[in-house]
Amino acid sequence: MCGITGIFDTRGGRDIDRAVLHRMxxxxxxRGPVEGGMHLEPGVGLGHRRLSIIDLATGQQPLFNEDGSVVVVFNGEIYNYQELIPELQALGHVFHTRSDTEVIVHAWEAWGKDCVKRFRGMFAFALWDRNLDTFFLARDRLAVKPMYYALLDDGMLLFGSELKSLMAHGGLKRDMDPLAVEEYFALGYVAEPRTIFRQAKKLSPAHTLTIRRGHAIPEPEQYWDVRFSLDNQIGVEEACAELDERLKESVRLRMIAEVPLGAFLSGGVDSSAVVAEMAQISTGPVNTCSIAFDDPAFNESEFAETVADRYHTNHHVEMVKSDDFDLIDTLASLYDEPFADSSAIPTYRVCQLARKHVTVALSGDGGDETFGGYRRYRLHLMEEKMRSSMPLALRQPLFKTLGRMYPKADWAPRMFRAKTTFEGLSRNSVEAYFHSVSILRDPMREQLFSGRFKTELAGYNAQEVFNYHAGRANTDDPLALIQYLDLKTYLVGDINTKVDRASMAHSLEVREPLMDHELVEWMATLPSSLKIQGQEGKYLLKKAMEPRLPHDILYRPKMGFSVPLARWFRGPLRQRVRDAVLGPRLAETGWFNRKYLEHLVDSHDSGARDYSAPLWTLLMFEAFLRNVMQSDVPVSAPMEAAPV
Known part of the structure; x- marks a missing residue:
């Protein structure tokens, strides 16, 4: 795991400033405290920070081919590199290291831009081929590893693992993109390929960018997509056996390391399944790490301990106080652009704990998207049945009226909170799902934004992100469609972003066995009835794990990795929220409706409404303005854990 950055002159061979590249x-x-490396030649500057995981002695970067004409900087892991080495050697390539990085340069020579199709892993890399005068950027299929890039007005292309490396160049304009702001307040993150800045972009999942010097810069190319065929006629028993084998293989590949390795263990189904598989493979006790909360409503540590005891792991637990809110400014600096998932706080803490004991940790991320675990999936399927039973011409006006008239009963038992359901039933499937996952839904954003900001949006709505991906999903199955949408949006923009920044802040590599693309492809062939049966999500995963995990682990209600925002904002953070939301920084943008901001703060403070999620979103946006927009050259985040 590493950090990469660099500068490429798309127009010619102008000199690259070494001091600027070093700063970036x-x-x-x-991201890589062990050592740093740079390569400069006319028109090309490549930088690399290394966290040594494989081939500790000779895996330094930038790394070259035999004659030095191809050079790469790489972040991630190619898990099947040992299989590719003999194939490339048979083609005449000579290896000088035992690293997966060297596989990339020889694979490029052998297969060109199609080399990425041969890689199984998480990766983002930049490659320069002097003989072909070609610069190449690539990102893995599920975007586990980040890649930012920006074309400056003078033709210089910047790239990096984090947006802060592009800002460190000094030439990137920090003009915020109003469309990105709209996406942020709808989703809690800025969706790929947009960034908060107009001039910068994220390379989308499973995309490459090939640039010939002196030629027009093309659009990125997609090299992979998941297809939900749902046509596999396998029986449940056989599917359980195959899933177990596929999980075991995915976990085994991710246990290859020359440094201490362990796993996150929350006590949920996904992380427990990963630990169970690790225990079958490992010759010694697995290292596991858990966070306990002093608030019982958020504490899952007893379930994690049950799994740890069953598999005799070296289990490490740390208590996090329920008032652990002192990370707000740290997170704003860490993520470089507005990011509103409050579970970034416990994620940061569990990474901090893990780094005290291991350098690599396996996680259960991706399990909900792959196996059908989110509660919102089951609610969406229930709504779909109702939508399909009534024509849109009748359904839309009826439920739109009911949704408008029904009170927002945050205080009531869940069965009486019908406003969101009514609003969803008045929409089509994609609009309804977007509505269900939005932090500030359309009516709230309509009131939140000023007239000036709406003019800047020119009619743009973040719904278009979902419409774009839905048009490429190639499935009419209700569950498959929203799984596809989550794989393209929430998993990438929220989950992977959250884990990458939180882990790399502590120089910890996190690997996700449940995001193995071959596993994801196979699950997409299975009918949706093997993912959700009745009210049971992750049906197949739970059935497959019944011999390995206790019933209470598999079939207890999903808790999630959350923090008590509502209580914070009426208690210890009450004044901070008021100062941030109603303070000068948001006002100076001219983008927000002051009266609606006052409504959000006052209604939450009084207990009349639970506006904790919208207020957290505003709080983190204000922290971004303060810590990123008004900062000088970004600096590396501090490492708080001692290296192993």
Missing amino acids: NESQRH
């Missing part, structure tokens, strides 16, 4: 590289020092 050092801004990501937390």
Whole structure:
């Protein structure tokens, strides 16, 4: 795991300023504290910060082919590199290291831009081929590893693992993109390929960008997509056996390391399944790490301990106080653009704990998207049955009226909170799902934004992100459609972003066995009835794990990794929220309706409404303005854990 950055002259061979490249590289020092490397030649500058995981002695970067004409900087892991080495050697390539990085340069020579189709892993890399005068950027299929890039007005292309490395260059304009702001307040993150800045972009999942010097810069190309065929006629028993084998293989590949390795263990189904598989493979006790909360409503540590005891792991637990809110400014600096998932706080803490004991940790991320675990999936399927039973011409006006008239009963038992359901039933499937996952839904954003900001949006709505992906989903199955949408949006923009920044802040590599693309492809062939049966999500995963995990682990209600925002905002953070939301920074943008901001703060403070999620979103946006927009050159985040 590493940090990469660099500069490429798309127009010619102008000299690259070594001091600028060094500054960009050092801004990501937390991603690779072991050592740094740079390569400069006319028109090309590549930087790398290394966290040594494989081939500790000779895996330094930038790394070259035999004659030095191809050079790469790489972040991630190619898990099948040992299989590719003999194939490339048979083609005449000579290896000088035992690293997966060297596989990339020889695979490029052998297969060109199609080399990425041969890689199984998480990766983002930049490659320069002097003989072909070609610069190449690539990102893995599910975007586990980040890649930012920006074309400056003078033709210089910047790239990096984090946006802060592009800002460190000094030439990137920090003009915020109003469309990105709209996406942020709808989703809690800025969706790929947009960033908060107009001039910068994220390379989308499973995309490459091939640039010939002196030629027009093309659009990125997609090299992979998941297809939900749902046509596999396998029986439940056989599917359980195959899933177990596929999980075991995915976990085994991710246990290859020359440094201490362990796993996150929350006590949920996904992380428990990963630990169970690790225990079958490992010759010694697995290292596991858990966070306990002093608030019982958020504490799952007893379930994690049950799994740890069953598999005799070296289990490490740390208590996090329920008032652990002192990370707000740290997170704003860490993520570089507005990011509103409050579970970034416990994620940061569990990474901090894990780094005290291991350098690599396996996680259960991706399980909900792959196996059908979110509660919102089951609610969506229930709504779909109702939508399909009534024509849109009748359904839309009826439920739109009911949704408008029904009170927002946050205080009531869940069965009486019908406003969101009514609003969803008045929409089509994609609109309804977007509505269900939005933090501030359309009516709230309509009131939140000022007239000036709406003019800047020119009619743009973040719904278009979902419409774009839905048009490429190639499925009419209700569950498959929203799984596809989550794989393209929430998993990438929220989950993977959250884990990458939180882990790399502590120089910890996190690997996700449940996001193995071959596993995801196979699950997409299975009918949706093997993912959700009745009110039971993750049906197949739970059935497959019944011999390995206790019933209470598999079939207890899903808790999630959350923090008590509502209580914070009426208690210890009450004044901070008021100062941030009603303070000068949001006002100076001219983008927000002051009266609606006052409504959000006052209604939550009085207990009349639970506006904790919208207020957290505003709080983190204000922290972004303060810590990123008004900062000088970004610096590397501090490492708080001692290296192993």
